[in-house]
Amino acid sequence: MMKTYVWTLPTRIFHALLVIFVISAFISSEWDKYLTLHVAFGSAIGVLVIYRVIWGFIGPKYSKFSDFNLSIYPLKEYIFSMFNPKKEYVGHNPAAGYTMVAILIVLLLLIITGFLTYGIQENRGVFAFLHSSYFREMELFEEIHEFLGGLLYLLIGAHIAGVLFDKLLHSKRGTLESIVKGYKNIEGEDTKLSFLQILLSIIGIGLSIYVLIYILSVKDNPVTLGYNEVIDYKKENTLFVDECASCHTLYPPSLLPKKSWNIMMADLENHFGDDASLESEDAQNILRYLLNNSAEDSTSEASVNILKTLENKDTIAITQTPFWKSRHKDIDKKYFESEKVKTKANCKSCHMDVEKGLIEDGNIKMPELGS
Numbered sequence: 435m436m437k438t439y440v441w442t443l444p445t446r447i448f449h450a451l452l453v454i455f456v457i458s459a460f461i462s463s464e465w466d467k468y469l470t471l472h473v474a475f476g477s478a479i480g481v482l483v484i485y486r487v488i489w490g491f492i493g494p495k496y497s498k499f500s501d502f503n504l505s506i507y508p509l510k511e512y513i514f515s516m517f518n519p520k521k522e523y524v525g526h527n528p529a530a531g532y533t534m535v536a537i538l539i540v541l542l543l544l545i546i547t548g549f550l551t552y553g554i555q556e557n558r559g560v561f562a563f564l565h566s567s568y569f570r571e572m573e574l575f576e577e578i579h580e581f582l583g584g585l586l587y588l589l590i591g592a593h594i595a596g597v598l599f600d601k602l603l604h605s606k607r608g609t610l611e612s613i614v615k616g617y618k619n620i621e622g623e624d625t626k627l628s629f630l631q632i633l634l635s636i637i638g639i640g641l642s643i644y645v646l647i648y649i650l651s652v653k654d655n656p657v658t659l660g661y662n663e664v665i666d667y668k669k670e671n672t673l674f675v676d677e678c679a680s681c682h683t684l685y686p687p688s689l690l691p692k693k694s695w696n697i698m699m700a701d702l703e704n705h706f707g708d709d710a711s712l713e714s715e716d717a718q719n720i721l722r723y724l725l726n727n728s729a730e731d732s733t734s735e736a737s738v739n740i741l742k743t744l745e746n747k748d749t750i751a752i753t754q755t756p757f758w759k760s761r762h763k764d765i766d767k768k769y770f771e772s773e774k775v776k777t778k779a780n781c782k783s784c785h786m787d788v789e790k791g792l793i794e795d796g797n798i799k800m801p802e803l804g805s
């Protein structure tokens with residue numbers, strides 16, 4: 435049977451890495467604490483996609499966009515004669531060509547919106563400079579990013595369906611196997627690589643693996659570097675630390691709005707079942723500090739979301755805010771009841787940097803559950 439070498443080694447390695455990286459990026463997006471991993475995979479995908487776009491212009495015959503049959507007529511003809519094709523395509527058929535281009539475009543947009551969300555929401559990475567101007571819109575960017583993620587699911591679904599369909603209809607052609615072996619059982623011209631193409635592939639594929647390892651192993655690299663500043667509460671207001679961290683975690687003033695602090699500080703005698711009363715002068719001093727640093731004056735993700743979801747309610751417990759509840763609803767109750775944590779309000783048992791005014795995704799460490 436005749437055979438044609440369609441997918442060269444770089445094309446197949448690109449495909450395999452893309453599959454692995456995209457699955458890894460999807461999985462790591464599920465948990466805040468793996469955000470750095472998610473960003474690292476996203477960056478590696480970004481490099482792969484750029485390489486693939488260049489490959490689409492100067493790569494081998496069947497990998498070129500000009501071989502993708504990107505016009506309306508071939509697509510129509512292909513769709514209407516799907517069960518009885520008039521023409522055999524060695525590389526991509528028109529439907530596949532369109533799907534590939536759509537996948538590349540959606541991936542590119544995912545990377546861009548991902549970095550925008552990361553910069554605006556987390557104040558990290560190359561777009562961190564946009565954080566202070568656009569923090570109110572942080573949700574919007576995340577929603578666009580997630581929408582594109584959904585779109586990618588659909589396109590990948592279409593791609594897999596197309597390949598399986600081909601397997602069913604023309605199993606002898608070996609389209610499915612070709613992405614591993616490189617060959618299709620079809621008549622055509624074998625592909626060959628030029629020196630320049632080999633060089634480009636080594637650089638492109640090598641760079642994407644390098645970027646992944648670099649982001650995960652080099653601390654304070656420009657891709658994930660954070661710009662949220664550590665707050666030294668002791669230096670800013672010693673009284674606040676002495677009085678408000680004696681029974682529990684020092685809650686950053688930015689985690690509740692002015693209204694909540696006013697209500698809480700007006701009744702310290704009945705403070706969650708404890709008497710936390712203070713000299714009136716000290717209470718005034720602390721209240722002033724809380725009001726000057728409340729959620730309304732913070733650009734952090736937690737503050738913005740607490741304010742937005744709390745609306746104008748009288749809640750004075752951070753753990754009663756809808757945002758707090760929604761972010762912790764998937765955590766096993768066992769953690770909160772464990773010996774090390776005891777109460778939901780014990781933030782510092784999981785958020786290592788909360789008493790420095792930060793709640794960074796990368797600094798969430800779940801305590802070990804004793805048996």
Ligand code: HEC
Nearest residue numbers: 677678680681685706708709710750751752753754777779
């Ligand atoms: C005498 C001990 C005591 C002192 C002093 C004290 N608190 Fe509390 N505070 C508590 C207890 C007990 C709770 C309830 C914790 C829980 O739900 O497990 C609490 C809860 C809170 C919460 C809500 C936590 C949540 O569930 O989201 C905030 C906010 C808070 N305190 C702020 C303050 C501030 C501000 C000060 C200083 C003015 C202060 N506390 C001083 C005992 C104290």
Ligand code: HEC
Nearest residue numbers: 465466467736752761769770778779780781784793795798
């Ligand atoms: C038992 C451990 C634990 C305790 C206690 C805890 N948290 Fe969390 N918190 C987590 C985990 C885990 C996540 C991430 C959830 C996820 O991956 O979606 C989280 C997420 C958050 C987030 C969202 C972060 C983001 O970037 O979206 C905020 C804000 C937060 N916690 C604040 C608090 C505060 C304030 C307290 C104390 C009143 C607290 N947490 C107590 C484990 C804990």
